[in-house]
Amino acid sequence: MxxxxxxxxxxxxxxxxxxxxxxxxxxxxxxxxxxxxxxxxxxxxxxxxxxxxxxxxxxxxxxxxxxxxxxxxxxxxxxxxxxxxxxxxxxxxxxxxxxxxxxxxxxxxxxxxxxxxxxxxxxxxxxxxxxxxxxxxxxxxxxxxxxxxxxxxxxxxxxxxxxxxxxxxxxxxxxxxxxxxxxxxxxxxxxxxxxxxxxxxxxxxxxxxVSPFARSSRPTLILVIDGFGDDGAMSIYVAEKGNVDLLRRVPHLFDSLGFLYAIISSTQGGWTTLSSEGRFMGATAWGDMDRLTNPYYKRLRQIVYFGPEGEVRVNRSLINYHRRGQLKPYSPRLVEIIGEPIPLEKMWNPDAVLRMDDEKLSEVTQERVDKAAALQMVFEDALFHIVDHFIRLTGSNQLILSGGTALNCLANMNLLERFSEEYYSRYLKKENLRLHLWVPPNPSDxxxxxxxxxxxxxxHGAPLGPPLKHAFLCGWGTSDTCIEDAISQAKEMKSMELGRVDQKEDREAIADLLAHIIAQDGVIGLFQGASETGPRALGHRSILANPCNPETLNVLNQHVKYRERFRPLAPMVTLEAAERLFFLSEGASDDHYNAYNYMVLTVRAKPEAVSRVSAVIHKDGTSRIQIVREETDPFCYALLKAMGRRLGVEAVVNTSLNVGTPMVQTPAQAMEALRRSRGMTGLVLIGDTGRAFLVWHNVLQPPKDGGAKLLQWVADWSKPRANVSGT
Known part of the structure; x- marks a missing residue:
């Protein structure tokens, strides 16, 4: 280095x-x-x-x-x-x-x-x-x-x-x-x-x-990189047989790679930190991700010092946030490299935030996405430098990433590709070995x-408990009474009861109805059980849409979520569909590919995915997938099976159930999201006993039609079923 x-x-x-x-x-x-x-x-x-x-x-x-x-x-x-x-x-x-x-x-x-x-x-x-x-x-x-x-x-x-x-x-x-x-x-x-x-x-x-590695007899590396801790910037551990030991603490807060990424993504993207990092990472797909040709990479790389034994430090001659924080984060030298920072008072200003309204980018926008790509590559360089040293030191082939930067799903994928069987054979002289990675659903604070x-x-001596199978840990299921009360109190909302998802026949019928609506390009909110912990919607507080229609991306970003057009969509899929459509990494295969349960890893799409589910394929040919299991989410699993029968692919677009707010927690919040969204067709609320309610916004305010299209789809779906039961 x-x-x-x-x-x-x-x-x-x-x-x-x-x-x-x-x-x-x-x-x-x-x-x-x-x-x-x-x-x-x-x-x-x-x-x-x-x-x-x-x-x-x-x-x-x-x-x-x-x-x-x-x-x-x-x-x-x-x-x-x-x-x-x-x-x-x-x-x-x-x-x-x-x-x-x-x-x-x-x-x-x-x-x-x-x-x-x-x-x-x-x-x-x-x-x-x-x-x-x-x-x-x-x-x-x-x-x-x-x-x-x-x-x-x-x-x-x-x-x-x-x-x-x-x-x-x-x-x-x-x-x-x-x-x-x-x-x-x-x-x-x-x-x-x-x-x-x-x-x-x-x-x-x-x-x-809670990882698949906790009971392994082999050493597991744990790398914690976030904004900062209470006594340092980063920490590296080795764990084995239930014991976790600290290998290195990086004491200086401003050597934090997470803080570096947060500051630059915020001040170049125009969003406040904690909201900027994921957006800037997504924008890299439009930037130059070639280290030889990116116009900013070589000079921006000077912001990190790569030392021996995996040491990484931030060059204080290029930053100023170690003196003034976000008030004046750049030194004159950094301004020369990437330009002036967007000040705090202009964050979220439409004239300041990174936008990509046209397929052909303007020169200024191209410069900004090239900066995003340069920052991503510098971050990955530093991450690889650290991981390389500690793999050599411990001989480990199991890694857990935690801290906010572990949500950088692009870096996570590239990490698995970097530390392949070829790496272990060439540098450690070990055959048939490669890096295995796991990231929890809530690695941030x-x-x-x-x-x-x-x-x-x-x-203090407590034994390990069960490994994590799902992320539905925020709160508890909502009672039927609470849902009914919320519906009755909501203005301009109407509803119908669909049946009970706790009964197999009803569950499959309701799932098929939703698949029918989604196949017609309807957009449905889904509210069930406890909500997800962490930033990703995983089927309990989700907005679901057609993955096969290329226009779904624009519909959701412009008319449902009101967010930047370049923000990608992600799919939920069955394991069979994931193996069919994407190149799953062997390094994420532990516990039946558990690492893909939480939308913390991207994968490269196969040609069939590009042609069949184009709405969930990002500009760079990747997708941040979620594999759904019948044992942890029987309703979403039934829905995916129904999507397979309706559209020939067991996949559905899955984005968080919110409109300008955090992910919703209550039925009232869910219906407020339905009210605020111009493009959401309806909302399904499932109570803790399994009763399912379909809700729609009963207003005639284009494009809203008082639920007419939704009710027509329900009627169309019901006719053949009525005929079958009648015979």
């Missing part, structure tokens, strides 16, 4: 260490007074020993995980027993309840739902052994003060909320109020103790424990509260 000229260390490292050293004991003392502790505290050790004792007595206990402050606030609940190990019960994301994207406030609604569950199931809150937090907030405060001192005086700007709106010093301080706010839920006047768990460890423990529970439990 080439080295480059620049600076990769802080200007005042000694000053930073002094500030951090002074802050640590003061913050821990403050935390103890507020009953907020870290994992090394006597209180945490006491709770750990209590867990061991209770497990030895074969008791069942619970852990409550929370992200009390900072982006993607969450509340999670797990059950722990000696017999069944660690079992996830729910992972409730606050944004789903409030409708506020990446909600950074205390997860009041998510917690309320958990305690309602405990009450309903007869679990005494006293059975909750401990409350654990998704960050070690007591370490995060000294770390934030250290980085504010390392480039002083300019870096004092980092203490401002606007420098990092999604996660900053003030979020860490605010989190210390969680013990007091929890007292309401536990019906006590005393503060409820909280144990802050190391953030990157949380990202590592949960995905490892939406999974960190759950990870804190697994971290604490596994660190």
């Amino acid at each position: 080439d080295k480059n000229i620049g600076r990769t260390v802080p200007a005042h490292p000694f000053a930073g260490r002094v500030v951090e050293g002074i802050a640590h004991p003061l913050v821990r003392a403050l935390g103890a007074a507020l009953r907020f502790y870290d994992a090394a505290s006597p209180y945490a050790r006491q709770k750990g020993q209590e867990m061991r004792d209770r497990l030895s007595r074969e008791e069942t206990l619970y852990l409550l995980g929370i992200c009390p402050s900072g982006h993607n606030s969450t509340a999670a609940l797990v059950e722990v027993s000696a017999k069944n190990g660690i079992r996830p019960i729910c992972n409730n994301e606050e944004e789903r309840y409030t409708g506020r994207r990446h909600d950074d406030r205390f997860p009041q609604n998510a917690l309320k739902d958990i305690f309602h569950y405990l009450e309903k199931t007869g679990v005494d809150p006293a059975q909750v052994l401990a409350v654990v937090a998704s960050w070690n907030y007591l370490a995060g405060i000294p770390t934030a003060l250290r980085v504010a001192a390392e480039e002083a005086p300019e870096s004092f700007h980092l203490a401002r909320k606007a420098a990092s709106p999604q996660m900053n010093l003030w979020h860490f301080i605010e989190a210390l109020g969680a013990p007091k706010r929890l007292s309401v839920f536990f019906h006590t006047e005393r503060r409820v103790p909280v144990i802050g768990m190391r953030h990157h460890d949380n990202h590592a423990f949960f995905p490892y424990a 939406t999974g960190a509260a759950m990870g804190a529970c697994y971290n604490f439990a596994m660190s």
